[in-house]
Every structure is written in structure tokens, then in C-alpha cells.
Amino acid sequence: MTWDYVLELIKNILFTQTGIPHVGFGQVIMLCIALFFLYLAVAKEYEPLLLLPIGFGIFLVNFPLTPLMGFTEHGNPELIRAFYKYGIEWEIIPCVIFLGLGAMTDFGPLIANPKTLIIGAGAQLGVFVTYIGTLLLGFSLKEAASVGIIGGADGPTTIYLTAKLAPHILGANALAAYSYMAMVPLIQPPIMRLLTTPAQRKIKMRQLRKVSKREKLIFPLIGCTLIVLLVPAIAPLMGMFMLGNFMRESGVVKRLSETAENDLMNIVTIFLGVAVGATMQADKFLSLKPFMIFVLGLVDFVICTAGGILTVHIMNFFIKKDKINPLIGSAGVSAVPMSARVSHVEGRKADPNNWLLMHAMGPNLAGVIGSAAAAGMLIAMFN
Amino acid sequence: MDLKRLSQLIRASKSKMVLCVVILMATALFSSTSWAAFIGEDLEIPKPTFTTEGEVVTAKLIPRGRNLSIQIDFAVSGGKLESVEGKPFAEAERPEVDIKDFRSALFVVKASGVSPGGEVKVSSASNYFNASTAFWVFNPNASTPWTEVPVTHEDLDNRVHRMEFTVKDGGPLDSDGRADGQITVIGGPMDDFWAYAIGTLVIRFFGVFLVLSVLLIGLKIASGIFVKIESSLAAKEPAETKA
Structure with a gap:
């Protein structure tokens, strides 16, 4: 064994078995993006339950030669690819999350005031407006539908729809959806103040009636029957959601x-x-498209918020007594329970004795159903 | 709401930063180089595969904006259908047409056995077509390369819709340009993309209202029933307690 041989061996090992020589500029940028999201999750506590694993996923896959998102020589998926394949490609994880959400949800406020369902529908305005805007910018129909659903502010629904229609933009869409959900307290209040007068913000709503246990039990059955009959495409999400709620x-x-x-x-x-997070590898992510998705997602979110508030204004036009406080309209964007809390906080700023939280939970839950219905409509469009 | 108040609101909120980002992004987008990079690869190009059964060639493909595959049957009367092939749209791209309108690809239909200078009828049938689907033909040698062909529409069984048009050997629709008993037609079914996209969107937006309104009615009815049951149960309870 000569020194030359040893040096050659070291050189070979360095080039073929370590990642150092393969680190590119794009990967460095992606690592910075990963650190930024980890910072938001840890230091700012913005949706940490999701932004932390997403950030770490971005962090991990952007190191070169890592056997994480590819396939082995026998064709088996590597570790994170397996999570992706069986969890997202097979559409299992979003549905399991909906099962958990259903088990967490108390539909009482929605059952007590079912007309808030209309607010949940109105708050989907941005989904459809953004869809058109996205098409005008040159996105394909499927991409436009996937970007549009961001405004629904429902992470699992966004992931479910995007994985089905445009998996190549899944990372950007999910990140945009969760980022804006975390920023609800920053994004929504200016729009709420802009679209309401001080007098409207002070509207006190009649206390919600007590909902019996029997009514709550029957709701998932009624809800599931009607929604799945009308939009069968959304049965996996809605079915799991209602199953979780029925169990509860x-x-x-x-x-x-x-x-x-x-x-x-x-x-x-x-x-x-x-x-x-692992779908965001430098070679796939670093283009203008993800950045456009972030911009469009924000516009979407703003229009959805405005759509909810305007829907309340329209409803109030026809309601003679027991007017609805338009601040709860913004809660129609889903993002449970953050957007309901924002409505409550804004209401108390206008009148410290106005308690809007439970009233805002109605449109908030309607928003979950509304965004799932919108997703179902969009899925059905392509079948 | 005046502009002064609006600017105050924006200044007061932290969304100012977000607005700056939006403006920067918009500026970046509208520079031409960024635009080209942004459009990226077209992932939805239909890739037809063909099978022949008797005198019918069937193209199977996933059209733009769909998840499921469709079938288009091609047949010729007045001649022999030699072949049907897919044609990349890039080769026929002209400013007057939009690729998005041709959601189910472009085809090259070749027929032989036509009497020189005679006519053949080319038909294409699919359950993907409807009465508003048009058929456009591309002839690179013509002064106006793209032409909408007058077609006759016919509804067949199982929601299949057939379009049929006449091609003259050596005529403007025949790409080989010669009256030689052989016909080459390049073209494809065309649907107005924007009419479809906006039409279906409006329907679906109101669809969401419809779904939630039906749920609202269902809940109102159920609530009415349950409130009555609960109140009758509550009325019984004190009576039983008294007894």
C-alpha cells in the first residue's frame, strides 16, 4: 500500500461517500429557509406542531446524498419517502388528522346557530377568486385549484387536495397554508376593521341556546349523510371527521x-x-412558483376573510332582529380556533363586555365544512 | 372609509411587512425573465396511446385538467383509416390559438384509398365531447394555418358524442396539399378553456352554498324535532317527580 493509494482512497471516500463536495448554492438557501421556519416555530411559536417538523424535514433533505426521499436499489422507498408514499400519496394522514379533529370538535355553537353555515360558505370566496387569478398567471387548472384552497385555512384539506391534484407544489402549498394560519392574528384584524364600522363591531348577539347531548350525537350522522350525498368526492375527509365526532x-x-x-x-x-418538508428539495423548490404561491395564498386568505364578513353584511340586510356581529364573519375561514379568538378579541376591543367567542365558533366550524366542501367540488371537477 | 384611515390602519398593523413582500413579489413576477422561469415545465401535456380495432383507432389519454383517462374513437368513411398519431402542440403553436383550449391533444389522422380529389368523412367520438366542442384543423401550408372545421354533432349511446367533418383530398384541410388519394388531417377537439374554467367555478362556488344550505335546513329540521322532544321530556320529568 502506497501513500498515493491511501490518498486516492481518501479522495474517493470524500467524493462518493460524504456530502461535503456536493453541497450546492440551492441547498444552502434551502437550509436557510429551513432554519427560518424552525425559528418561527420555536422562537415565535407560529403553528409549532407543524412548522417544526416541516422545517426539520426541509433541513434534513437538503443535505446531499441523504438516503431519505429516494428509493433503494430494490425499489423500496427510503425513510421519509415511505412516510410520504403511505401517508400522503395514499391520502391517509390528512384523513386521520380529520378523525382527530372530529374527536376534538364540539359542534354545539354551530348546531345552536346553524345559519352561521352560510358564513362558512361565503368565506370560501377567496378559494374561487384566487383560482381564477392563479389561472391568469399561467398555472394549470389543477395547480390553480390547489393554490385556491389555501384560503380555506385548513391544513389537512390543503394537503389532501394538493396531494391529489398537484403533488409537485405540495410543499409550498402546505407551508403557505400553515404559515398564514399562524398569522391569522396579524392578517385578519386590519381587514375586519376596514370592512366594519365601530357600531357594527359593538353588535351584541343573543346568547346561544343550550344544545342537548342527543342533538350533538345525531349531528355527525346528519352532517355526514347530507355532505357525502351531495359531494361524494369529500367522503374520505368528511367521513373521518364525522366518525371522530360521533365517537366523542x-x-x-x-x-x-x-x-x-x-x-x-x-x-x-x-x-x-x-x-x-421533505418535498422541498432545492432542485424542485427553488423557482418563482413557490414564491407566487405564497403571494397568492395571502391574497386568497384576505379575500376569504373579506368574503366571510361581507356574507354577514348581506345576511344582516335581510335579518330584522338579532343581527349578527360582522366580526364573526372572518372566522368563516376555518383555522380553528384561532380565527374565532381573533373575532372575540376584536369584538372586545370595540366593547369590552361583548363576548363573541362562542358565536364565532359557529362560522369557524362551518368554515371547516365549507373548505372541505369546496375541496370536494374541486376534486369532482377533475374526475 | 377614506384613504387616510386605511393608511393608518395598515400602519398600525404588522401586516405592513407582508404588504412590502407582496409588492416585491409582484415586481419580480412582472419582469419578463422571471415570468419565463415561473411558467416552468408543462406537466399536463396529454400523452395519448393508440389501439386499433377493426376500422376504428382509439386514443386513450388524460386530458388537461382531468385525473381520469378518456377515450376518443377515430373513424373514416369514404376511405381507409391508415393511422392516428399524437402531435406535439409546440410544432403547431401559433399566436391565434391557445394550447389550453386543446385539452385532449392534437392528432394526425391519415387516410388512404380516397378517389383522387374526392372527399372523406372523418369522425371522432368520445364521452368527453359535448355540443359546444369544436374541431380545429392545422395546415402548415395554408395561409391561415388554423381553421375551425364545420362539424355535425350527434349524440350516441352512453353519453358518447360524435363529431364528423368532411375533408377534400388536396383541399385546405389536407396537410399533404396533393390530390393523390391520400389524406392527412392534423387537428384536435377544442373547448373554450376560459368559458369552462369560469363557468364551472361559478357553479361550484354556488355549489358550496347549496351544500351548506342543505345542511342548514337539515339542522333546522333536526333541531326543531329535538327541541320538542327535549321539552316534552322535561315536562314529563316534574310530573313523574310529583307522582
């Missing part, structure tokens, strides 16, 4: 209900976050 309200499967809303949801959230 039945009160006889506490263990299952608690598992769905805690352990199961936590487990799949880790896989979802890492897998979504």
Missing part, C-alpha cells in the same frame, strides 16, 4: 376518542410535517 359525542368509546384526538393525531402530525 357517543361517550361510550372514550379510549378511542382520546386516542384519535391525542396520540394518533400527534403521531401522524410528525410524519405529515416531516414528509411535507
Whole structure:
């Protein structure tokens, strides 16, 4: 063995078995983006449950030669590719998350004031307006639909729809959706103040009636029947959502209900976050498209918020008594329960004795159903 | 709401930063180089595969804006259908046409056995077509390369719609340009993309209202029933307690 041989060996090892010589400029940028999202998650606590695994997913896959998102020589998926394939490609994780969400949700405020469902529908305005805007910018129909749904402010629905229609923009879409959901308290208040007068913000709503246990139990069955009959394409999401809620309200499967809303949801959230983050590899992500998606997502979010508020104004035009406080309209964008809290906070700024939280939960839950219905409509469009 | 108040609101909120980012992004987008980079690769190009059964050639493809594949049957009367092939749109791209309108690809239909200078009828049928689907033909040698062909529409069984048009050997629709008993037609079914996109969108937006309105009615009815049940149960309870 000569020194030359040893040096050649070291050189070979360095070039073929370590990542150092393969680090490119794009990867460095992606690592910075990953660190930025990790910072938002850890230091700012913006949606940390998702932004942290997403950020770490971006961080991991942008190191060169990592056996994470490819396939082995036998054709088996590597670690994160397996999470992606079985969790997202097979559309399992978003549905499992909806199961957990259903198990967490108390539909009482929505059942007590069902007309808030209309606000949830009005708040989908941005989904459709952005769709047109996105098409005008040259995106394809499927991409436009996937970008449009960001305004619905429902992470699992966005991921479900994008994975189905335009998986190549999944990372950007999911990141935009969760980022804007985290920024609800920053984005919504100026729009709310702009579209309401001080007098409208002070409107006190009549206290919600008490909803019986029987009504809450029957709601997932009625909801599931009507929605799935009208929009079968959304049965996987809505079915799981209503199953989770039925488990909760039945009160006889506490263990299952608690598992769905805690352990199961936590487990799949880790896989979802890492897998979504891992789709953002430098060679695929670094183009203008993801940045446009961020801009369009913001516009979408703004229009959805405005759509909810304007819907309340229109409803109030026809309602003679028991007017609705338009501030709860912004909660129609889903983002449970953050946007309902924002409505409540803004309401209390106008009148410290005005308690809007429970009233805002109605459109907030309607927003979840509305965005899922919109997603179903968009999926059906391509079948 | 005056502009002064609007600017105050924006200044007061932290969304100022977000607005700056939007403006920067918009500026970047509208520079031509960024635009080209942004458009990126066309991932939705239909890639037809062909099978022949008797005198019918069937193209199977996933059209633009669809998840599921469709079939288009081609046949010729007054001659023999030799072949049907796909043609990349890039080769026929002209400013007067938009690729998005040709959602189910471009085809090259070749027929032989036509009496020189005679006519053949070319038909294409699919359950993807409807009465507003048009058929456009591309002839690179003509002064106006793209022409909408007058077609006759016919509804067949199983929601299949057939379009049929006449091509004259050596005529303006025949790309080989010669009255030699052989016909080459380049073209494809065309649907107005924007009419479809906006039309379906409006329907679907109101669809969301419809779904949630039906749920609202369902909830109102269920609530009415349950409130009655609860109140009758509540009325019974004190009576039983008294007894």
C-alpha cells in the first residue's frame, strides 16, 4: 500500500461517500429557509406542531446524498419517502388528522346557530377568486385549484387536495397554508376593521341556546349523510371527521376518542410535517412558483376573510332582529380556533363586555365544512 | 372609509411587512425573465396511446385538467383509416390559438384509398365531447394555418358524442396539399378553456352554498324535532317527580 493509494482512497471516500463536495448554492438557501421556519416555530411559536417538523424535514433533505426521499436499489422507498408514499400519496394522514379533529370538535355553537353555515360558505370566496387569478398567471387548472384552497385555512384539506391534484407544489402549498394560519392574528384584524364600522363591531348577539347531548350525537350522522350525498368526492375527509365526532359525542368509546384526538393525531402530525418538508428539495423548490404561491395564498386568505364578513353584511340586510356581529364573519375561514379568538378579541376591543367567542365558533366550524366542501367540488371537477 | 384611515390602519398593523413582500413579489413576477422561469415545465401535456380495432383507432389519454383517462374513437368513411398519431402542440403553436383550449391533444389522422380529389368523412367520438366542442384543423401550408372545421354533432349511446367533418383530398384541410388519394388531417377537439374554467367555478362556488344550505335546513329540521322532544321530556320529568 502506497501513500498515493491511501490518498486516492481518501479522495474517493470524500467524493462518493460524504456530502461535503456536493453541497450546492440551492441547498444552502434551502437550509436557510429551513432554519427560518424552525425559528418561527420555536422562537415565535407560529403553528409549532407543524412548522417544526416541516422545517426539520426541509433541513434534513437538503443535505446531499441523504438516503431519505429516494428509493433503494430494490425499489423500496427510503425513510421519509415511505412516510410520504403511505401517508400522503395514499391520502391517509390528512384523513386521520380529520378523525382527530372530529374527536376534538364540539359542534354545539354551530348546531345552536346553524345559519352561521352560510358564513362558512361565503368565506370560501377567496378559494374561487384566487383560482381564477392563479389561472391568469399561467398555472394549470389543477395547480390553480390547489393554490385556491389555501384560503380555506385548513391544513389537512390543503394537503389532501394538493396531494391529489398537484403533488409537485405540495410543499409550498402546505407551508403557505400553515404559515398564514399562524398569522391569522396579524392578517385578519386590519381587514375586519376596514370592512366594519365601530357600531357594527359593538353588535351584541343573543346568547346561544343550550344544545342537548342527543342533538350533538345525531349531528355527525346528519352532517355526514347530507355532505357525502351531495359531494361524494369529500367522503374520505368528511367521513373521518364525522366518525371522530360521533365517537366523542357517543361517550361510550372514550379510549378511542382520546386516542384519535391525542396520540394518533400527534403521531401522524410528525410524519405529515416531516414528509411535507421533505418535498422541498432545492432542485424542485427553488423557482418563482413557490414564491407566487405564497403571494397568492395571502391574497386568497384576505379575500376569504373579506368574503366571510361581507356574507354577514348581506345576511344582516335581510335579518330584522338579532343581527349578527360582522366580526364573526372572518372566522368563516376555518383555522380553528384561532380565527374565532381573533373575532372575540376584536369584538372586545370595540366593547369590552361583548363576548363573541362562542358565536364565532359557529362560522369557524362551518368554515371547516365549507373548505372541505369546496375541496370536494374541486376534486369532482377533475374526475 | 377614506384613504387616510386605511393608511393608518395598515400602519398600525404588522401586516405592513407582508404588504412590502407582496409588492416585491409582484415586481419580480412582472419582469419578463422571471415570468419565463415561473411558467416552468408543462406537466399536463396529454400523452395519448393508440389501439386499433377493426376500422376504428382509439386514443386513450388524460386530458388537461382531468385525473381520469378518456377515450376518443377515430373513424373514416369514404376511405381507409391508415393511422392516428399524437402531435406535439409546440410544432403547431401559433399566436391565434391557445394550447389550453386543446385539452385532449392534437392528432394526425391519415387516410388512404380516397378517389383522387374526392372527399372523406372523418369522425371522432368520445364521452368527453359535448355540443359546444369544436374541431380545429392545422395546415402548415395554408395561409391561415388554423381553421375551425364545420362539424355535425350527434349524440350516441352512453353519453358518447360524435363529431364528423368532411375533408377534400388536396383541399385546405389536407396537410399533404396533393390530390393523390391520400389524406392527412392534423387537428384536435377544442373547448373554450376560459368559458369552462369560469363557468364551472361559478357553479361550484354556488355549489358550496347549496351544500351548506342543505345542511342548514337539515339542522333546522333536526333541531326543531329535538327541541320538542327535549321539552316534552322535561315536562314529563316534574310530573313523574310529583307522582
